[in-house]
Amino acid sequence: MFPLDEIDNIFEAAARSRVFKNREVLLPDYVPLELPHREAEIKRLAEVVAPALRGERPSNAFIYGLTGTGKTAVTKYVLRRLEELAKARGSSVSWIYVNVRQRETPYKVLADMGEQLGLRVPFTGLSIGELFSRIVKRLSKLEGVYIVVLDEIDFLVRKGDDVLYDLTRINEHLPRAKVSLIGITNSVKLVDSLDPRVKSSLGEEQLVFSPYNAEQLKDILSRRASMAFNEGALEEGVIPLVAALAAREHGDARRALDMLRVAGEIAEREGADRVSEDHVYRARQEIERDKASDVIRTLPLHSKLILAAILKASLTSPEGRATTGEIYDAYRQLASSLGLEEVTLRRVSGVLGELDMLGIISSRVISRGRYGKTRVVELAVSPDTVIGSLSEDPTVGSMVQSMSTKGLTGKRGRATS
Template identity: 80%
Template sequence: MDELDSVFNSALRSRIFEHREVLLPDYVPLELPHRSAEVKRLGEVVAPALRGERPSNAFIYGLTGTGKTAVTKYVLRRLSEAAVQSESQVSAIYVNARERETPYKVLADMAEQLGLRVPFTGLSIGELFSRIVKRLSRLTGIYIVVLDEIDYLVRRGDDVLYDLTRVNEQLGQSKVSIIGITNSVKLIDSLDPRVKSSLGEVQLVFSPYNAEQLKDILSSRAAKAFKEGVLDDGVIPLCAALAAREHGDARRALDMLRVAGEIAEREGAEKVTEDHVRRARAEIERDKVTDVIRTLPLHSKLILAAILDATGWGVTQVTTGEIYDTYRKLVRDLNLEEVTLRRVSGVLGELDMLGIIAGRIISRGRYGKTRVVELAVNPNTVADALSEDPLVGPVLPPKARVRQLRPDAL
């Protein structure tokens, strides 16, 4: 038996997990603690579909990890079950706009869920849209379209959204209603007023969970996910407390719990301890940062390297202008074309959105208005991720001096 066999074998008989998948982000549980009011409310919204009436469009707002997606999927699953029972024609189409990224891909995903085969590129949005409409007009029944993380669709112009809200005008036997999900309040205002009024027929707001509620959620999942007695007493409270700090993000809490279990398993530990949770938290953070940086375009990486350099490995704050100067030196070393200051400003905004850096716009009066920026993550992680790039790696700034980094633990 070689090494790989033993890896496989230990995976076959986990000492820690019973049903690990229960902790995965896309798992929809059979019950949703502390969301019964929301479940009921959304249920009332979609229920008319069972009578063949088009449900109102709805807009769901709440921060990440507040159960928006889980509640929606849960309610729609129950709705389809009820529809089968009562022999009414109700179908749900779920599209995550962040995963699908562009209007084209969102529509392509919808088309496929309607049983349409479409090329992954080449068609115009309009063509794709009319194929969907054509398809729908041949079908009968109620179609509930869920657009999750709809902000990613709106940011690229909301024409598609507008067209979708009025698709019923072109249909006969079938009807479409839309449930939009977002975690950005600002989004609602930035919408075309017509879309806003149409989509906002019903609005649901999901509030964050507190630590107590998170504990309940974790406990009910952990009971299925883990073997009996493998969790130390402090594990769930710690996950709950850590996630409660980050605006009550249940997904975060579940991730921590799962990864803590994975670490314990990798190490062959008998139990999952609070220490495993702390390390899980650090590992999640590190992986997230590494993934993001790895997929950055070249110049974004170079700009990030410039920030690393200009801040002395995260010790100080720097302005856009300082970053630009440092960036230009780097680029000259590499004999590359440099991007404009406008672009650097844009990239800084993107890095901020991604949570890699934290910046704010300040005015220094006579000395101008600019953005001051600092690293928002561990500089070592950034440096490691950047050094993977064959072009960027060699021009990374040397670590200025050994300094005590903030421990990842509490």
């Protein structure tokens, strides 16, 4: 058993950190009092929701942008201020926030909405139609404007857009309350995949958030670091390095802040007085490894099978990559060996697009001369990361482990850890 006095030493060392002053300001859910370099987006969203102060329903809105470009922070920032002003003016304006990805299913999304409206919703047992009817009944007894924010709305669309369609039509059933929707997504192509009826209702206003550049990230990191770290705890080159790495790879402020936080945590665990550039590089490796593993573990079964097919096809290819057709053939073999009904080639292509967006694979179209063009796919993370994550799945785990024992992992292609 681990000695209790050593546990006490760990806790005491953390309590008197020589690195952190307030670690929480670097966490993803922290919304600062100021949002630098997003003034134009704040102004535009404020203009969209301002009619709520007059008791009018604001237009529905779609907010696009890559991960970590401030979409969620700006939305919460504006809506919190809107609610404060409404309360001061005696107006009834409220907002409801649901992270669709975390809620997983349409039922849970509606349940979360219902609970924030004061409904008691059973964990299971109701149909989606019945749950929606209860939300409508609850809203029918209320007055004022309600702004519903559906963050990572693409995860709801993937389950079908029936619930989304019902939400865009909810005002038809309400005598006094008014509901406006704000959808937040990383995918600029999402609107194109919607039912035309949903598309026309939900896409009334559209805001696009561009990635941060290195100078903007440096400014954001400097502001947060002044609140998060003790004076002198960061070596001079740490913030410029984190900003440069983040801007070069993704322009993602959230991941840049994560990198800075994890670098500080590594330094703290080692008992260092200052965070160095070496701590940053190690933090970057740790974040990339953990992020890919977490994403892979939460994939649906057939997405895991398709990823296993990519692993098998790419590692047996001299170039370390495979075409969509080769991946589909490998996927069909894996599904058949498990006695599962296979999905269509079109659905496999859709999953490949999702995996590409998540950064697990990379794909591009190449020309084969007179044979036309074809799409080739390769892993964007190390095969060991894929094998380790998929091996935890009870359905595909043994199959993936057998790939490893047959020596497929001797080839690493172009994947990076």
